[in-house]
Amino acid sequence: VKLLAAELLETREFLPRQWLQTYSAPWLASSAKPGQFVHVRTPDYSGLVLRRPFSLNTFDRQTGQVTIHFRITGRGTEWLARMRPGDSAEMLGPLGRPFEVDPKTRHMLLVAGGLGMAGVRSLVDSAIADGRQVLVLFGAVTASDVYPSTLLPPEAEYVVSTDDGSFGHAGRVTELVPLHEAWADQCFACGPQPMLAALANLARGRDGRLGVARLNRRGGPRSAPLGSPTARRRSWLQVSMEQNMGCAVGACLGCVVGGVDGPQRVCREGPVFAANEIRWEGWA
Amino acid sequence: VTVDVAVDLSVDLGRGLVLRNPVLVASGTFGYGTEYADVVDIQRLGAICCKGTTLRPRVGNAPPRVTETPAGMLNSIGLQNPGVAGVLEKYAPRWASWDVPVIVNVAGESVEDYVEVARRLDGQPGVAGIELNISCPNVGKGGLQFALDPEAAAEVTAAVRAATDLPLMVKLSPAATDIRAIARAIEKAGADAISAVNTLSGMAIDLQRRRPLLGNTYGGLSGPALKPVALRVVYEVAQVV
Numbered sequence: 269v270k271l272l273a274a275e276l277l278e279t280r281e282f283l284p285r286q287w288l289q290t291y292s293a294p295w296l297a298s299s300a301k302p303g304q305f306v307h308v309r310t311p312d313y314s315g316l317v318l319r320r321p322f323s324l325n326t327f328d329r330q331t332g333q334v335t336i337h338f339r340i341t342g343r344g345t346e347w348l349a350r351m352r353p354g355d356s357a358e359m360l361g362p363l364g365r366p367f368e369v370d371p372k373t374r375h376m377l378l379v380a381g382g383l384g385m386a387g388v389r390s391l392v393d394s395a396i397a398d399g400r401q402v403l404v405l406f407g408a409v410t411a412s413d414v415y416p417s418t419l420l421p422p423e424a425e426y427v428v429s430t431d432d433g434s435f436g437h438a439g440r441v442t443e444l445v446p447l448h449e450a451w452a453d454q455c456f457a458c459g460p461q462p463m464l465a466a467l468a469n470l471a472r473g474r475d476g477r478l479g480v481a482r483l484n485r486r487g488g489p490r491s492a493p494l495g496s497p498t499a500r501r502r503s504w505l506q507v508s509m510e511q512n513m514g515c516a517v518g519a520c521l522g523c524v525v526g527g528v529d530g531p532q533r534v535c536r537e538g539p540v541f542a543a544n545e546i547r548w549e550g551w552a
Numbered sequence: 553v554t555v556d557v558a559v560d561l562s563v564d565l566g567r568g569l570v571l572r573n574p575v576l577v578a579s580g581t582f583g584y585g586t587e588y589a590d591v592v593d594i595q596r597l598g599a600i601c602c603k604g605t606t607l608r609p610r611v612g613n614a615p616p617r618v619t620e621t622p623a624g625m626l627n628s629i630g631l632q633n634p635g636v637a638g639v640l641e642k643y644a645p646r647w648a649s650w651d652v653p654v655i656v657n658v659a660g661e662s663v664e665d666y667v668e669v670a671r672r673l674d675g676q677p678g679v680a681g682i683e684l685n686i687s688c689p690n691v692g693k694g695g696l697q698f699a700l701d702p703e704a705a706a707e708v709t710a711a712v713r714a715a716t717d718l719p720l721m722v723k724l725s726p727a728a729t730d731i732r733a734i735a736r737a738i739e740k741a742g743a744d745a746i747s748a749v750n751t752l753s754g755m756a757i758d759l760q761r762r763r764p765l766l767g768n769t770y771g772g773l774s775g776p777a778l779k780p781v782a783l784r785v786v787y788e789v790a791q792v793v
Contacts (some may be wrong), residue, residue, distance in 0.1 A: 269590045315623045317775045359593070386554055447657070512616040514627065517591060519583030521603070521629045522618035531632060536587075551614040551767075 269363060269517070273356040273460040277333065279349070284412055285340045286383070287349050288325070295360050300324045302390040302539040303508060306336070306361035307516040315478055320344040321513045321535070323386040323458070324362060326393060337386040351496075354543030357513050363516050364539045365546070367391055367456055368500040368506075369398075373479075377452035378404045379467060381441055381459025385415045387508035387539070388458045394422045403427065407441025407463065410434050442466045453479045458508035468543040471505040479504040494529060495537060495545055503542035511532050526551040563598065566744030569653065569681050569719035571598035578747075579604055579657035579683060579723070580629065582702070594652045601747075602643070603658040606683050607669050609635035614767035619756050624735060626754055628768040631659050631691055641673045644678035648700050653680030659688055663708050667715045674716040677719030684743075687725030687750035689772045699725035699750070702737035711740065713742035721745040725768045725787070726752050726781045735789040746793060750787045752778060 274293040282288050297304060304402065307319040322336040338345050351357065369376070376395050378388045385406060395402045403425045408414045411434035417426050428436035429444055437444055442463060449455070449470075455478075457467050472485075492498035500506055511534040514522035518536035525532055526547040532538060537545075556572045561573040579601040583595050594600065612632025619626050634642065639656070643780045647654040656679050660666040666684065686698035709722055722738045724731060726749040735746055749768060751772025754764040764770075 271591060316620070317623070317625055317777075318618070318620045342620075512618050514618045514625070515581070515583075515587070517583075517587045519587040519603075520581060520618070520627070521583075521612060521632050522627060523615065524612070524615055524632070526615075 269361065271358065273361045274359045276351050276353050276355050276357065278353060279351060281349070281442040282416065285339070285346075286337065286413075288335055288337050288381060288419075289348070289351075290335050291357065291359070292332055293334045293359055296324065296334045296359065297327040297332045298329050300327045300334070300362040300390075301366035302394045303367035304364050304471050305516075305539055306334070306359050306515070307363060308336070308348070308360075309346065309358040309387045316344055317514065318344070318514060319358075319360065321346070321516060322362075323389070323508065323539070325386045327390060336483075337383070337389070339383050343507060348516070364535055365537065367506055367540050368497050369395070369400075370424065370454060370501040371425050373453040374400055375451050375453045376400050376402045377445070377448055377455040378402060379441060379445065379455065379457040379459070379463075380404065380408075380415075381407045381463040382409070382413065382459070384459030384463070384508070386458070387510075388456050390423050391456055392420060396421050401425075403452070405429070405444045405448070407431070407459070408435075440466070442470070445470060449474070449478055452504075455479070455505045456508075457505065464507045464509070464543075465548040467505060468507070468546065468548050472503075472542050495532075495542070500540070500542040505539050505543040507543055507546070508539045508542060510539070510545070545548070553579040561598075565719055565721065567681075567717070567719040570769070573598040574600055576655075576702065579615050579685065580627070584639070585652070585661050586643065586646060593785065597652050599653045599655055599680065600682050601655045601657050602639070603633055604631045604657045604688060605633050605636050605639050606631055606659050607636055608635065609638060616765065616767055617771075619765040619771070621754070621756055621775075622777065623775065624777030626756055626766060626771030626773055627751070628643060628766045628771035630768060631688060636672050638664060638675055640672065644676055647678030647680075650678075654678060655683050655719075657685050657723070658682045658712075659685040659691070661691075663711050666708050667711050668715045670712045671717070671772045674718055679718065681721060681722045681744075682712065682713060682716065683723055685723055685750070687723050687727075689725070689727070689751060689753035689770065696725060696727065696753075699723075699734065700707050700728050702730075702733045705734050706737040707742040709738050709741035719744045721747050723747040723750055724783055724785060725750050726778070731785050731788050735793045739793045746789055748789060749778075749782045752781065764792060
């Protein structure tokens with residue numbers, strides 16, 4: 269983990285109020301793993317006291333470049349969107365625990381809701397590099413918010429749903445999951461909490477009957493501690509969670525979500541969790 | 553060219569607790585010190601005040617727990633911590649091997665709670681001192697009530713003083729009406745040092761949802777927005793103790 273200045277190389281509003289920014293950050297690009305995030309402070313100190321967490325949307329070891337994808341939701345993201353190439357942002361990272369992909373996994377199902385694409389996007393690249401098949405299910409409110417297929421590698425299969433039916437499947441993205449769940453060895457999701465809760469509910473209803481979990485019945489230790497990399501790999505569904513964040517290194521306890529074993533820090537135990545680690549209803 | 557600028561920045565907090573420099577990280581901002589070890593050289597600090605420690609473990613408040621406000625932030629962690637036994641088991645052995653002293657921030661719901669935690673910390677390797685958190689605005693019981701009244705502040709300070717030989721610091725609330733009276737009472741009750749200040753209770757609203765932004769409705773304000781208030785408290789306290 270390092271705290272360094274990263275130069276902005278390219279910035280563009282590729283969807284209404286949604287930005288894609290490319291930074292030169294070799295230390296991040298060389299050590300990051302899919303699912304990890306970076307904590308960013310704008311170069312200006314005027315009034316903004318907290319860094320902002322962003323998933324590492326993509327990273328490229330060769331070029332030393334990383335991208336972040338965000339929607340303007342407040343003063344911090346407004347500031348970032350006003351930056352110009354040549355400006356620098358202070359980045360702390362890579363942070364958090366990555367997605368755990370089982371070596372046996374051939375078929376990866378990625379489910380993204382809106383900005384949740386940023387949470388799973390880097391997994392697309394690594395899966396293809398590792399020779400795995402990837403299906404991305406993407407849900408948006410309406411056609412104008414649909415993540416462009418041109419920003420995904422051609423090897424990835426891409427299926428879209430919109431709440432209002434203006435593009436692709438009409439309805440929730442979670443409705444598409446039953447069509448593909450039997451195919452998927454593992455599922456990785458990022459998006460609004462209700463979407464993740466619906467997926468977790470689906471996965472719970474098929475406990476042990478989906479994905480690589482079936483393959484672990486014979487041989488090997490049967491149980492791994494909840495939250496361990498092994499347990500996460502065996503879980504059919506991993507989710508990337510979001511929460512207001514303070515320090516991002518585990519000190520302030522600001523970014524917790526409710527876990528079955530008590531509060532879980534999104535910055536430290538997460539942002540990726542196995543779905544069965546989270547208390548989807550209620551708190552603690 | 554190197555210039556020897558050996559300036560003595562040490563600060564004596566009493567009872568043998570001498571800090572190499574006056575830079576302390578405030579309780580709650582720095583966990584148990586271990587979390588930041590990858591990011592900065594924590595051994596350069598004057599001291600670390602660890603996260604608020606209570607007699608029994610606490611899960612803390614429902615999220616969201618932090619939100620940014622103009623020139624500051626609100627937090628409402630609710631004293632999540634593993635309890636004094638958990639802190640001693642998990643962190644104290646590591647603190648004992650550090651150069652930087654760790655002052656354990658102690659919170660409670662009653663005088664008895666504070667005394668019991670202090671008693672358990674007394675004489676433990678790795679514990680350099682105690683900071684009495686009588687000013688947390690984010691918990692239902694205890695906390696703030698001791699920081700607003702000179703008699704209550706003196707009572708809890710004296711009780712803890714009698715329970716431990718550790719250096720004892722008491723943390724003030726900026727919400728006190730007459731901070732001078734509180735500081736005088738704390739000094740008279742046997743505190744070695746005073747820390748200023750804790751956060752000030754506040755709230756923020758999500759305009760679209762028309763609901764408080766924090767899960768606990770209220771949170772403690774810190775950051776640049778609070779600094780002038782903190783400086784005023786330091787100024788007033790320094791005149792009387």
